Amino acid sequence: MQTLVIVTHPDIENSLVNKRWIQELNKFPDRYAVHQLHEAYPNGKIDVVAEQKLIEQYDKIVFQFPYYWFNSPWFLKKWLDEVLTHGWAYGSKSGYPISGKKVTLAISLGVDEEELSNTGKYRYPLKELTRPFELSFEYVRADYRPIFAYYGIEYNSSKESIEKSVKLYIEFLNAL
Template sequence: MKTLIVIIHPNLKDSIINKRWIDELKKYPQNYVLHDIHQLYPDERIDIQAEQKLLEQYNKIIFQFPFYWFNCPPFFKKWLDEVLAHGWAYGRNSEYKLAGKKVALAITAGINEEDYQATGRYQYTLEQLTVPFEITFKYVRADYKPLFAFYGAEHNGTNSRIDENAHEYITFLQNI
Protein backbone atom coordinates (compact mmCIF):
# COMPACT_ATOMS: atom_id res chain seq x y z
CA MET A 1 0.00 0.00 0.00
CA LYS A 2 1.14 3.53 -0.75
CA THR A 3 2.29 6.04 1.85
CA LEU A 4 0.55 9.41 2.05
CA ILE A 5 2.97 12.33 2.26
CA VAL A 6 1.22 15.46 3.54
CA ILE A 7 3.37 18.39 2.47
CA ILE A 8 3.07 21.56 4.52
CA HIS A 9 5.32 24.29 3.20
CA PRO A 10 4.12 27.89 2.83
CA ASN A 11 6.82 28.76 0.30
CA LEU A 12 7.67 25.57 -1.52
CA LYS A 13 8.83 27.32 -4.70
CA ASP A 14 11.77 28.79 -2.75
CA SER A 15 12.50 25.65 -0.78
CA ILE A 16 15.60 23.65 -1.53
CA ILE A 17 15.40 20.55 0.64
CA ASN A 18 11.64 20.00 0.64
CA LYS A 19 11.62 20.36 -3.15
CA ARG A 20 14.48 17.86 -3.41
CA TRP A 21 12.62 15.42 -1.16
CA ILE A 22 9.55 15.79 -3.37
CA ASP A 23 11.61 15.20 -6.50
CA GLU A 24 12.94 11.99 -4.96
CA LEU A 25 9.46 10.87 -3.87
CA LYS A 26 8.14 11.44 -7.40
CA LYS A 27 10.54 8.78 -8.67
CA TYR A 28 8.38 6.21 -6.85
CA PRO A 29 4.74 6.99 -7.75
CA GLN A 30 3.83 3.41 -6.98
CA ASN A 31 4.85 3.98 -3.33
CA TYR A 32 3.93 7.56 -2.46
CA VAL A 33 0.98 9.92 -2.81
CA LEU A 34 1.96 13.58 -2.41
CA HIS A 35 -0.62 15.89 -0.87
CA ASP A 36 0.45 19.55 -0.79
CA ILE A 37 -2.06 21.34 1.42
CA HIS A 38 -0.79 24.86 0.67
CA GLN A 39 -1.26 24.23 -3.04
CA LEU A 40 -4.66 22.63 -2.51
CA TYR A 41 -5.91 25.27 -0.06
CA PRO A 42 -4.19 28.59 -0.90
CA ASP A 43 -6.92 30.41 1.05
CA GLU A 44 -6.43 27.96 3.97
CA ARG A 45 -10.08 26.90 3.80
CA ILE A 46 -9.74 23.20 4.46
CA ASP A 47 -12.20 20.65 3.10
CA ILE A 48 -12.30 18.71 6.34
CA GLN A 49 -14.32 15.76 5.05
CA ALA A 50 -12.06 15.36 2.00
CA GLU A 51 -8.97 15.41 4.22
CA GLN A 52 -10.47 12.87 6.60
CA LYS A 53 -11.47 10.54 3.76
CA LEU A 54 -7.96 10.82 2.34
CA LEU A 55 -6.36 9.93 5.67
CA GLU A 56 -8.67 6.95 6.05
CA GLN A 57 -7.28 5.45 2.83
CA TYR A 58 -3.68 5.10 4.06
CA ASN A 59 -1.97 3.09 6.76
CA LYS A 60 1.23 5.17 6.64
CA ILE A 61 1.08 8.96 6.81
CA ILE A 62 4.07 11.30 6.82
CA PHE A 63 3.84 15.00 7.58
CA GLN A 64 6.64 16.84 5.78
CA PHE A 65 7.37 20.43 6.78
CA PRO A 66 10.05 22.99 7.66
CA PHE A 67 10.61 23.67 11.34
CA TYR A 68 9.91 27.37 11.98
CA TRP A 69 10.66 29.01 15.31
CA PHE A 70 10.90 25.57 16.91
CA ASN A 71 7.47 24.57 15.66
CA CYS A 72 5.47 23.73 12.57
CA PRO A 73 4.11 26.18 10.00
CA PRO A 74 0.85 27.74 11.28
CA PHE A 75 -1.28 26.13 8.57
CA PHE A 76 -0.28 22.68 9.83
CA LYS A 77 -1.57 23.57 13.31
CA LYS A 78 -4.83 24.78 11.77
CA TRP A 79 -5.06 21.60 9.71
CA LEU A 80 -4.56 19.46 12.83
CA ASP A 81 -7.15 21.46 14.77
CA GLU A 82 -9.78 21.11 12.07
CA VAL A 83 -9.13 17.70 10.54
CA LEU A 84 -8.50 15.73 13.73
CA ALA A 85 -12.06 16.44 14.81
CA HIS A 86 -13.86 15.19 17.90
CA GLY A 87 -15.95 12.18 17.01
CA TRP A 88 -13.76 11.32 14.04
CA ALA A 89 -10.22 11.20 15.45
CA TYR A 90 -10.90 11.07 19.18
CA GLY A 91 -13.51 11.42 21.90
CA ARG A 92 -16.42 9.62 23.43
CA ASN A 93 -18.07 7.32 20.90
CA SER A 94 -15.34 8.20 18.38
CA GLU A 95 -14.36 5.79 15.66
CA TYR A 96 -10.69 6.79 16.14
CA LYS A 97 -10.15 6.77 12.38
CA LEU A 98 -6.35 7.10 12.73
CA ALA A 99 -6.04 4.25 15.23
CA GLY A 100 -3.15 1.95 14.35
CA LYS A 101 -2.03 4.02 11.37
CA LYS A 102 1.71 4.67 11.26
CA VAL A 103 2.43 8.39 11.48
CA ALA A 104 5.77 10.19 11.33
CA LEU A 105 7.23 13.63 10.78
CA ALA A 106 9.78 14.59 8.12
CA ILE A 107 11.30 17.91 9.11
CA THR A 108 13.77 20.31 7.59
CA ALA A 109 15.57 22.34 10.24
CA GLY A 110 17.63 25.42 9.52
CA ILE A 111 20.11 24.98 12.32
CA ASN A 112 22.67 22.23 12.79
CA GLU A 113 21.99 18.95 14.55
CA GLU A 114 24.54 19.69 17.28
CA ASP A 115 22.49 22.78 18.22
CA TYR A 116 19.58 20.40 18.91
CA GLN A 117 21.34 18.50 21.69
CA ALA A 118 20.98 18.61 25.46
CA THR A 119 24.45 20.15 25.52
CA GLY A 120 23.93 22.22 22.38
CA ARG A 121 23.08 25.84 21.83
CA TYR A 122 19.35 25.41 22.52
CA GLN A 123 19.59 22.47 24.95
CA TYR A 124 16.65 20.60 23.43
CA THR A 125 16.60 17.86 20.84
CA LEU A 126 14.28 17.96 17.87
CA GLU A 127 12.56 14.92 19.36
CA GLN A 128 11.89 16.87 22.57
CA LEU A 129 10.60 19.88 20.67
CA THR A 130 8.19 17.71 18.69
CA VAL A 131 6.70 15.93 21.71
CA PRO A 132 3.36 17.77 21.24
CA PHE A 133 3.01 16.03 17.85
CA GLU A 134 3.85 12.68 19.40
CA ILE A 135 1.26 13.23 22.13
CA THR A 136 -1.34 14.39 19.60
CA PHE A 137 -0.94 11.32 17.44
CA LYS A 138 -0.84 8.96 20.40
CA TYR A 139 -4.01 10.64 21.70
CA VAL A 140 -5.81 9.72 18.48
CA ARG A 141 -4.35 6.21 18.84
CA ALA A 142 -2.07 6.42 15.80
CA ASP A 143 1.20 4.52 15.84
CA TYR A 144 3.65 7.43 16.11
CA LYS A 145 7.11 6.67 14.69
CA PRO A 146 10.46 8.47 15.12
CA LEU A 147 10.96 11.54 12.96
CA PHE A 148 13.25 12.07 10.00
CA ALA A 149 15.16 15.33 9.64
CA PHE A 150 17.52 17.35 7.56
CA TYR A 151 19.57 19.60 9.86
CA GLY A 152 21.54 22.67 8.91
CA ALA A 153 19.55 23.84 5.91
CA GLU A 154 20.65 27.44 6.45
CA HIS A 155 24.39 26.86 6.56
CA ASN A 156 25.17 23.30 5.48
CA GLY A 157 22.79 22.64 2.62
CA THR A 158 25.30 21.49 0.03
CA ASN A 159 23.95 19.72 -3.03
CA SER A 160 25.75 16.47 -2.21
CA ARG A 161 24.47 16.51 1.37
CA ILE A 162 20.92 17.23 0.22
CA ASP A 163 21.06 14.45 -2.37
CA GLU A 164 22.36 11.97 0.19
CA ASN A 165 19.64 12.99 2.63
CA ALA A 166 16.92 12.60 -0.04
CA HIS A 167 18.03 8.98 -0.56
CA GLU A 168 18.05 8.48 3.23
CA TYR A 169 14.50 9.84 3.33
CA ILE A 170 13.33 7.11 0.95
CA THR A 171 15.05 4.46 3.07
CA PHE A 172 13.42 5.93 6.18
CA LEU A 173 9.99 5.74 4.56
CA GLN A 174 10.54 2.16 3.45
CA ASN A 175 11.38 1.13 7.01
CA ILE A 176 8.39 2.64 8.78
Protein backbone atom coordinates (compact mmCIF):
# COMPACT_ATOMS: atom_id res chain seq x y z
CA MET A 1 0.00 0.00 0.00
CA GLN A 2 1.32 3.42 -0.97
CA THR A 3 1.89 6.24 1.48
CA LEU A 4 0.37 9.59 0.52
CA VAL A 5 2.78 12.47 1.10
CA ILE A 6 1.04 15.84 1.01
CA VAL A 7 3.67 18.53 0.48
CA THR A 8 3.03 22.16 1.33
CA HIS A 9 5.97 24.34 0.41
CA PRO A 10 5.46 27.86 -0.97
CA ASP A 11 8.84 27.91 -2.77
CA ILE A 12 9.74 24.32 -3.55
CA GLU A 13 12.10 25.23 -6.39
CA ASN A 14 14.41 27.01 -3.96
CA SER A 15 14.07 24.42 -1.22
CA LEU A 16 17.07 22.35 -0.24
CA VAL A 17 15.60 19.64 1.97
CA ASN A 18 11.95 19.34 0.94
CA LYS A 19 12.81 19.40 -2.74
CA ARG A 20 15.41 16.67 -2.23
CA TRP A 21 12.97 14.57 -0.21
CA ILE A 22 10.43 14.81 -3.04
CA GLN A 23 13.04 13.77 -5.60
CA GLU A 24 13.79 10.65 -3.56
CA LEU A 25 10.13 9.80 -2.98
CA ASN A 26 9.45 10.08 -6.71
CA LYS A 27 11.98 7.30 -7.33
CA PHE A 28 9.54 4.89 -5.66
CA PRO A 29 6.08 5.55 -7.16
CA ASP A 30 4.92 2.13 -6.03
CA ARG A 31 5.50 3.13 -2.37
CA TYR A 32 4.85 6.88 -2.27
CA ALA A 33 2.29 9.15 -3.89
CA VAL A 34 3.53 12.75 -3.69
CA HIS A 35 0.82 15.40 -3.78
CA GLN A 36 2.13 18.98 -3.86
CA LEU A 37 -0.59 21.40 -2.82
CA HIS A 38 0.97 24.51 -4.35
CA GLU A 39 1.44 22.67 -7.64
CA ALA A 40 -2.08 21.22 -7.62
CA TYR A 41 -3.71 24.54 -6.66
CA PRO A 42 -1.54 27.44 -7.86
CA ASN A 43 -4.49 29.81 -7.48
CA GLY A 44 -5.06 28.69 -3.86
CA LYS A 45 -8.55 27.30 -4.54
CA ILE A 46 -8.74 23.75 -3.18
CA ASP A 47 -10.96 21.10 -4.75
CA VAL A 48 -12.32 19.80 -1.47
CA VAL A 49 -14.13 16.76 -2.87
CA ALA A 50 -11.05 15.67 -4.84
CA GLU A 51 -8.88 16.03 -1.72
CA GLN A 52 -11.33 14.04 0.39
CA LYS A 53 -11.43 11.26 -2.21
CA LEU A 54 -7.63 11.27 -2.30
CA ILE A 55 -7.41 10.91 1.48
CA GLU A 56 -9.87 8.01 1.41
CA GLN A 57 -7.55 6.02 -0.88
CA TYR A 58 -4.60 5.79 1.54
CA ASP A 59 -4.00 4.23 4.93
CA LYS A 60 -0.81 6.23 5.60
CA ILE A 61 -0.68 10.00 5.19
CA VAL A 62 2.31 12.26 5.73
CA PHE A 63 2.13 16.06 5.78
CA GLN A 64 5.53 17.38 4.67
CA PHE A 65 6.37 21.06 5.08
CA PRO A 66 8.91 23.62 6.25
CA TYR A 67 8.27 24.91 9.75
CA TYR A 68 8.60 28.65 10.24
CA TRP A 69 7.05 31.25 12.50
CA PHE A 70 6.37 28.26 14.76
CA ASN A 71 3.79 26.85 12.41
CA SER A 72 3.12 25.28 9.04
CA PRO A 73 2.72 27.29 5.85
CA TRP A 74 -0.67 29.01 5.62
CA PHE A 75 -1.81 26.78 2.76
CA LEU A 76 -1.70 23.67 4.93
CA LYS A 77 -3.93 25.34 7.53
CA LYS A 78 -6.33 26.32 4.72
CA TRP A 79 -6.29 22.71 3.49
CA LEU A 80 -7.07 21.38 6.98
CA ASP A 81 -9.90 23.89 7.46
CA GLU A 82 -11.50 23.19 4.09
CA VAL A 83 -10.93 19.45 3.68
CA LEU A 84 -11.50 18.10 7.19
CA THR A 85 -15.10 19.23 7.24
CA HIS A 86 -17.92 18.47 9.64
CA GLY A 87 -20.02 15.68 8.20
CA TRP A 88 -17.08 14.19 6.35
CA ALA A 89 -14.08 14.03 8.69
CA TYR A 90 -16.02 14.19 11.96
CA GLY A 91 -19.49 14.68 13.43
CA SER A 92 -22.58 12.61 14.02
CA LYS A 93 -23.16 12.07 10.28
CA SER A 94 -19.52 11.33 9.48
CA GLY A 95 -18.28 7.89 8.62
CA TYR A 96 -14.89 9.05 10.01
CA PRO A 97 -13.00 8.25 6.80
CA ILE A 98 -9.66 9.08 8.44
CA SER A 99 -10.31 6.81 11.41
CA GLY A 100 -7.41 4.43 11.98
CA LYS A 101 -5.27 5.89 9.19
CA LYS A 102 -1.67 6.48 10.19
CA VAL A 103 -0.97 10.21 10.01
CA THR A 104 2.27 12.02 10.70
CA LEU A 105 4.28 15.14 9.93
CA ALA A 106 7.64 15.47 8.17
CA ILE A 107 9.07 18.87 8.98
CA SER A 108 12.19 20.80 8.04
CA LEU A 109 13.33 23.51 10.43
CA GLY A 110 15.92 26.25 10.24
CA VAL A 111 16.73 26.12 13.95
CA ASP A 112 18.74 23.50 15.78
CA GLU A 113 16.96 20.94 17.93
CA GLU A 114 18.56 22.29 21.12
CA GLU A 115 16.90 25.66 20.49
CA LEU A 116 13.51 23.92 20.63
CA SER A 117 13.79 22.47 24.12
CA ASN A 118 12.65 23.41 27.62
CA THR A 119 16.05 25.02 28.23
CA GLY A 120 16.60 26.33 24.70
CA LYS A 121 16.14 29.72 23.14
CA TYR A 122 12.50 29.03 22.17
CA ARG A 123 11.58 27.17 25.41
CA TYR A 124 9.32 24.53 23.86
CA PRO A 125 10.11 21.21 22.16
CA LEU A 126 8.72 20.61 18.68
CA LYS A 127 6.35 17.95 20.04
CA GLU A 128 4.63 20.66 22.11
CA LEU A 129 4.61 23.16 19.27
CA THR A 130 2.92 20.66 16.97
CA ARG A 131 0.32 19.63 19.54
CA PRO A 132 -2.54 21.27 17.52
CA PHE A 133 -1.83 18.82 14.68
CA GLU A 134 -1.87 15.91 17.10
CA LEU A 135 -5.17 17.01 18.63
CA SER A 136 -6.75 17.71 15.24
CA PHE A 137 -5.90 14.29 13.88
CA GLU A 138 -6.94 12.55 17.07
CA TYR A 139 -10.25 14.43 16.82
CA VAL A 140 -10.94 12.81 13.45
CA ARG A 141 -9.83 9.48 14.96
CA ALA A 142 -6.64 9.11 12.93
CA ASP A 143 -3.73 7.13 14.31
CA TYR A 144 -1.38 10.09 14.85
CA ARG A 145 2.26 9.00 14.88
CA PRO A 146 5.49 10.66 16.08
CA ILE A 147 6.88 13.22 13.66
CA PHE A 148 10.00 13.28 11.52
CA ALA A 149 12.04 16.46 11.82
CA TYR A 150 15.14 17.76 10.09
CA TYR A 151 16.64 20.50 12.24
CA GLY A 152 19.14 23.24 11.49
CA ILE A 153 18.91 23.71 7.74
CA GLU A 154 19.94 27.36 8.20
CA TYR A 155 23.17 26.28 9.88
CA ASN A 156 23.87 22.99 8.14
CA SER A 157 22.84 22.78 4.52
CA SER A 158 25.72 20.65 3.35
CA LYS A 159 25.03 18.04 0.68
CA GLU A 160 26.18 15.30 3.08
CA SER A 161 23.78 16.43 5.78
CA ILE A 162 20.84 16.66 3.40
CA GLU A 163 21.61 13.22 1.94
CA LYS A 164 21.72 11.80 5.46
CA SER A 165 18.26 13.29 6.07
CA VAL A 166 16.97 11.61 2.89
CA LYS A 167 18.09 8.21 4.14
CA LEU A 168 16.56 8.84 7.57
CA TYR A 169 13.31 10.10 6.05
CA ILE A 170 12.90 7.01 3.86
CA GLU A 171 13.61 4.75 6.86
CA PHE A 172 11.04 6.70 8.87
CA LEU A 173 8.40 6.32 6.15
CA ASN A 174 9.12 2.64 5.70
CA ALA A 175 8.59 2.08 9.44
CA LEU A 176 5.29 4.00 9.48
